[in-house]
Amino acid sequence: MQRVKNMTETLKFVYILILFIFIFLVLMVCDSAFIQLSKPCISDKECSIVKNYRARCRKGYCVRRRIR
Structure with missing residues (x-):
């Protein structure tokens, strides 16, 4: 059970890391x-x-700024 929990935490960390790197590169x-x-x-x-x-x-x- 502990092994599955560690795998999910690692996977979440990798996903978040990929998202931050992607946002940084887009900017x-x-x-x-x-x-x-x-x-x-x-x-x-x-x-x-x-x-x-x-x-x-x-x-x-x-x-140029659009007039509302």
Whole structure:
């Protein structure tokens, strides 16, 4: 009985470890695959206006936010 309990605990640990590694890798890939499609800016006035979107200058790039 003790052997079965140890096996299930080990299996749970392996599953959790795999999930954390997967989440970590996904976050790394998503962060590195981010491509700036907007133009560089200094102020909000330099960002173009697009229908249903409000453009703001954030961290040196124009970022579009949907208007609710």
